[in-house]
Amino acid sequence: MSASDRGAIPPLPTLQGLIVHYLSQLAPSPTPLAATLVNSSLFRPFSLAKLEALSTSFRHAVHAKLRILKEEPSGIFSPSLNARLNAWSSSLLKGLEGGHAVTRLACCSGLLLGLEDILPRLSAKQRDVKASVEDELILAFADVIDLFTSSTSWGTEFQPVTEGGEDALTLSLIVSSQALLLVPPEKFVALPLPQMLSLVVRTITQAFASGTFMSTFPSFLDSNPKYKISINVEAPVHGEINAIASSHAMVHMGSLSKLCSRIISLFVDYRPKLALPRTQETFLSLEAIAKNLAAGEESIAPETRPLTTSLWAILKTLLFCNIMIAEAGLSATIYVPPALCASTAALALIVLRTLSHLAFVIEKFGGAGHGAFAELKRAFYLALDVLASNQEESEQFVMGICEEIWSSGHASTHDLQRAKEAFALSAIEQLVPVLSTSTIQTFVLPFCSPHLVDVAHRETFESAHSVVLAIFSSRSKRTVENALTNDRTDSPTSDSAFTDKMVPFYAHCLVENSAEGKLHVAQLRLAFAALVKSATLTGDPGLAWLCINSILAACRTFSSPRDVDRRHRLHLALVSSLPSLPLVLLPRALSAVKEIVDGMPSTDANRKDLVEAVFQEILENVGDAEKEYAVRWWNEQRAKWTVSEQDRTGHDEGNGTRSIQTEGSETIPRF
Numbered sequence: 001m002s003a004s005d006r007g008a009i010p011p012l013p014t015l016q017g018l019i020v021h022y023l024s025q026l027a028p029s030p031t032p033l034a035a036t037l038v039n040s041s042l043f044r045p046f047s048l049a050k051l052e053a054l055s056t057s058f059r060h061a062v063h064a065k066l067r068i069l070k071e072e073p074s075g076i077f078s079p080s081l082n083a084r085l086n087a088w089s090s091s092l093l094k095g096l097e098g099g100h101a102v103t104r105l106a107c108c109s110g111l112l113l114g115l116e117d118i119l120p121r122l123s124a125k126q127r128d129v130k131a132s133v134e135d136e137l138i139l140a141f142a143d144v145i146d147l148f149t150s151s152t153s154w155g156t157e158f159q160p161v162t163e164g165g166e167d168a169l170t171l172s173l174i175v176s177s178q179a180l181l182l183v184p185p186e187k188f189v190a191l192p193l194p195q196m197l198s199l200v201v202r203t204i205t206q207a208f209a210s211g212t213f214m215s216t217f218p219s220f221l222d223s224n225p226k227y228k229i230s231i232n233v234e235a236p237v238h239g240e241i242n243a244i245a246s247s248h249a250m251v252h253m254g255s256l257s258k259l260c261s262r263i264i265s266l267f268v269d270y271r272p273k274l275a276l277p278r279t280q281e282t283f284l285s286l287e288a289i290a291k292n293l294a295a296g297e298e299s300i301a302p303e304t305r306p307l308t309t310s311l312w313a314i315l316k317t318l319l320f321c322n323i324m325i326a327e328a329g330l331s332a333t334i335y336v337p338p339a340l341c342a343s344t345a346a347l348a349l350i351v352l353r354t355l356s357h358l359a360f361v362i363e364k365f366g367g368a369g370h371g372a373f374a375e376l377k378r379a380f381y382l383a384l385d386v387l388a389s390n391q392e393e394s395e396q397f398v399m400g401i402c403e404e405i406w407s408s409g410h411a412s413t414h415d416l417q418r419a420k421e422a423f424a425l426s427a428i429e430q431l432v433p434v435l436s437t438s439t440i441q442t443f444v445l446p447f448c449s450p451h452l453v454d455v456a457h458r459e460t461f462e463s464a465h466s467v468v469l470a471i472f473s474s475r476s477k478r479t480v481e482n483a484l485t486n487d488r489t490d491s492p493t494s495d496s497a498f499t500d501k502m503v504p505f506y507a508h509c510l511v512e513n514s515a516e517g518k519l520h521v522a523q524l525r526l527a528f529a530a531l532v533k534s535a536t537l538t539g540d541p542g543l544a545w546l547c548i549n550s551i552l553a554a555c556r557t558f559s560s561p562r563d564v565d566r567r568h569r570l571h572l573a574l575v576s577s578l579p580s581l582p583l584v585l586l587p588r589a590l591s592a593v594k595e596i597v598d599g600m601p602s603t604d605a606n607r608k609d610l611v612e613a614v615f616q617e618i619l620e621n622v623g624d625a626e627k628e629y630a631v632r633w634w635n636e637q638r639a640k641w642t643v644s645e646q647d648r649t650g651h652d653e654g655n656g657t658r659s660i661q662t663e664g665s666e667t668i669p670r671f
Contacts, residue, residue, distance in 0.1 A: 009042065012053045019057035023092070024064035030088070034095025038103045046102060047163040048248050051175045054103065055110035058092070062114025066121065081122070085129045089115070093136050101143035102160050102172050108137040109179035116182050134183050141180065142191055144172045149195045170203050170249045177255035185266050193267045194278055200260045201282050207249035207256075208318055211292030213240055245310035250317060257321040261328030268332035276336070276343040279329050283350040286322050290357035293318065294416070315361045320375075322358065326351040327379040330386055345390035348383040349397050352427060355380065356401055359423035360416050367459060369426040384430045391434045398428055398435060402443045412450070418457055425451070425463035432470040433477075437498050440471060445502075452509050455518050465519070468506055469527060472534040475499055479537045496538055503535045503543050507550040514554070514569050521569050525576035533580035541585055548577060548589055555596070568606045571596055575613045578630075579621035586626050590633050597637075 043050045112133045148169050160168035267275035333344035368380045401424045410417040451464035513519040535544040551574045600607040618630045
């Protein structure tokens with residue numbers, strides 16, 4: 001084609017419309033046109049716009065051809081719609097033979113997407129029209145893989161030429177990513193999955209510039225007394241970050257991540273022994289990007305905010321990319337043979353480390369715990385479940401994240417530090433049951449302790465208390481299990497000594513957190529009940545009574561009128577602890593409750609709340625061994641403790657009191 005002819009080339013939208021028209025209309029066969037298109041210089045050098053136009057042309061041609069075939073008159077001896085569609089698509093595939101791998105890939109992708117589009121409009125018996133196109137797509141993609149994995153000088157000579165320095169591998173992956181997801185697993189795994197995974201990960205890594213572009217920030221910082229970050233609008237870093245944020249790979253990162261997820265999932269399903277090391281390399285590459293990008297939130301100058309908007313888009317994309325790939329990989333590892341379980345725990349460890357590096361991004365989406373969005377929550381808890389299957393790896397993670405945060409050099413108020421601490425606490429809480437007593441004493445408790453009283457950061461404050469309660473819960477379960485099995489392998493003496501130290505410490509901590517604005521009433525009651533239960537299970541009544549006595553002593557200390565609300569919260573915590581006490585201590589505790597109630601005016605609203613709380617705990621939570629004594633005690637007190645007829649949960653008897661009757665008695669409690 002001469003230069004003058006090239007000047008008359010119609011624009012891509014017009015060219016696309018012409019291709020659609022003639023591919024669907026040409027008779028008897030569109031094979032010559034397909035052969036012309038796949039080798040045409042109109043689509044060289046390659047660009048995303050050209051390849052997408054070519055792919056879209058074939059996709060729309062399928063729709064146009066179906067409309068034409070349905071409008072054609074048909075008779076008894078006419079070929080079926082399925083047969084005619086198959087003949088037409090086969091003629092297109094014949095024309096693509098011998099074409100460049102990249103253009104063949106674009107054409108086959110469009111053709112397969114078009115056939116997928118029209119499947120709902122075909123009868124169930126006519127839905128096998130995709131098989132030959134799927135085969136051709138796999139062959140074309142295998143040729144593309146050969147193009148980019150050849151290590152010989154001969155192979156590199158035939159690398160595709162692109163416009164404007166665009167990466168040919170990225171273009172190929174983008175244009176085929178959606179179509180490859182439609183290929184059945186048994187055909188997909190015919191591809192060289194190790195090389196395919198390597199190419200996709202390489203593209204993702206290049207899209208994020210390996211996360212190293214953040215390292216150029218310090219050299220462009222301007223001195224500005226009002227802001228911590230101020231970068232001159234003419235600094236090259238603006239162009240670098242905007243180029244990354246608007247790159248083709250970044251715009252299509254969703255499709256690339258889905259493709260990577262499917263490769264890993266099928267790779268692990270079909271060849272786990274070979275797949276797990278490659279999957280680990282993938283997760284390590286993603287972790288390296290996240291680690292390089294980890295940076296704290298700062299006060300930013302207004303003229304710098306457009307830059308941070310682009311940067312934030314990159315960070316969000318990286319987070320979603322990691323979540324998608326990690327979930328696919330970990331979901332597949334659940335079904336690998338037990339002999340390879342150590343490798344799956346190592347993968348989970350890498351995923352959690354990666355998410356830890358991105359904690360400052362995760363924080364903006366509600367954190368990694370119960371407030372996280374569904375996809376993050378699935379990936380986070382899945383990684384923890386897989387990791388918890390291996391105690392050694394679990395302890396390695398906990399020790400590593402604690403040491404990393406301690407040695408970071410950031411102040412406790414630094415945003416990055418707080419985000420990482422919140423993430424770490426959420427993860428540690430789930431791993432506590434598999435951690436040794438030594439790890440809990442050496443790492444977990446020192447890590448939690450500063451946050452147990454720091455209510456300024458509510459998320460870490462509540463998470464730290466959740467971790468401590470998880471420790472008590474796991475120790476209690478272990479004690480019960482050991483008692484049932486007569487197991488002595490878990491060093492019960494060491495566990496008992498640990499609990500003996502923990503109970504007084506946490507009892508004092510809960511009293512300190514009973515003030516307004518700290519633990520909510522429900523949290524305080526739950527925490528004290530768990531604490532007393534754990535102390536009771538040690539078999540030492542004195543330890544359990546220490547918790548009760550700490551509440552009573554605090555109530556005596558907070559005796560001024562301004563502390564009335566705090567005393568009431570502690571009274572409710574005392575009542576919530578009653579079901580956790582052994583029978584030997586229950587009479588003393590109930591006597592203390594009686595003194596508290598008797599010492600309050602009968603018109604006091606707090607008194608009514610307290611009496612109602614006592615009733616509910618005895619009725620619903622007190623154990624069978626203690627129930628008889630508690631019921632008898634309640635019935636002795638009911639003549640004194642009145643409950644309003646308007647009480648929301650109970651029934652008022654004739655004398656305005658409630659009665660709990662044991663089985664076989666004359667009346668049944670009403671609610």
